[in-house]
Amino acid sequence: MTSGAESGTAVSLQVSGLAYAYPDGTQALFGVDLTITRGERVALLGPNGAGKTTLVMHLNGILTAGHGTVEVAGLPVRSDTLREIRRRVGLVFQDPDDQLFMPTVREDVAFGPANLGLRGAELDRRVRDALDRVGMLEAMDRPPHHLSFGQRRRVAVATVLAMEPEILVLDEPSSNLDPASRRELAEILRNLDVTVLMVTHDLPYALELCERSLILSEGVIAADGPTRSLLADDELLAAHRLELPYGFAPSAHPR
């Protein structure tokens, strides 16, 4: 934000006209446009198969756009910017067992910052700091497979926080969590001061954590607005195969 080129509110993530087809011909994205400003927490809602994961994989260049562009804090995702892009975009995968691949929690959290060139005391500080932010400092020397699922998900968040990302992107963060772990993770996410894009079909979770929501449906952004008003629109939800849990009324849940 010190750069003079950025005026007004800084943009964390800008996606324009993004289209993508898998090599087998499945067209997953048909032209996605979205803008997220720094400090926002935004939910990306959509039914299974809507293209959410495909979109997320474009944000740090794992998949590269067929058409359109992705920019992170002004830097376009291209093969020559990948290194910096992957530092700026912290991706938390759906299955923590995919994300935690090192033999101990400490080494896992250190993996990202070490790839950025950090060593010694500075690296150690990053690791402790990230684990502390998700309340997992005491698990530092344990192997990931000895942690509970909820703890593993928190450590997975720490692995990307350690890279001090511009934006944190979480794919289905509440899936497979019991109610207590779900609430603990919500508290952690709410208290982080980073930009968050949270992909989910857990509508109450979106309402709880995100002021603003986007609906991705059949490869395009079908709606963009305050979470509360999107969730109050029964027709909109039904049109995109989104459902609130039985008996859940958004109006009854003040923030």
Next chain:
Amino acid sequence: MSAGHHHALYVPGDTPVHRLPPQCKLIAALGFAVAVVATPREAWGAFAVDALLLAVVAVVARIPPGMVLRRMVIEVPFVLFAVAIPFIGLGERVEVLGVSLSLPGLWAAWNILAKATLGVVASILLAATTEPRAMLLGAERLRLPSLLVQIAMFMLRYMSVILDQARRMRIARESRGFVARDIRQAPVLARSAGALFIRSYERGERVHLAMLSRGYTGQMPAVHDLPASGRQWGAAAVLPVLALTTALIARSLA
């Protein structure tokens, strides 16, 4: 997985052997094995000295002898093979309890048994005093090809995940009435194994993506400093040097 924090082979402890840097212990075990192999098979005394050296290491490391014996079962295939040789071997024969045995066969069997036993016990002691993770760091430190070390590291991390998946698949099979009774069920098991392989492969792809996402470029970042002092190398060298000296004396006497 509730078996605690440590790997099954590792025996937690804080003895001088446990404290040695892993790379020193790896080299010591390797050197010992080389010395044992270089010992002439007729040198009974030399093997006795080697066995005594290992016994001293076990005592210093406080590894119970019973545990070492139990773990030696992995040697059973060698033993069976060795036992067969004197019967099928050619050459000069001797009568033992009325059974005719091949003399060169007996020597060959003894050679295999003695050397394999010493090598296996040395490996058991190494594994019992070095955490698997430390072993890998030691291997890295010794500049073993980093690809091999990474593969071993992922095996260490994902073995339990894959075994868990295999167990869930077995439970799913059995809760639908499947019983593996004889060879006719083999196709079902083969398909299960295939599915397990595919799932593991897909997991590998996802893990690779996760690694790329955090800046992986093909090399594990070397963050560990595992310094070994001259004294530690010296301490670790005692075992292989004594074994090698024994082998050399045995050779010069032979």
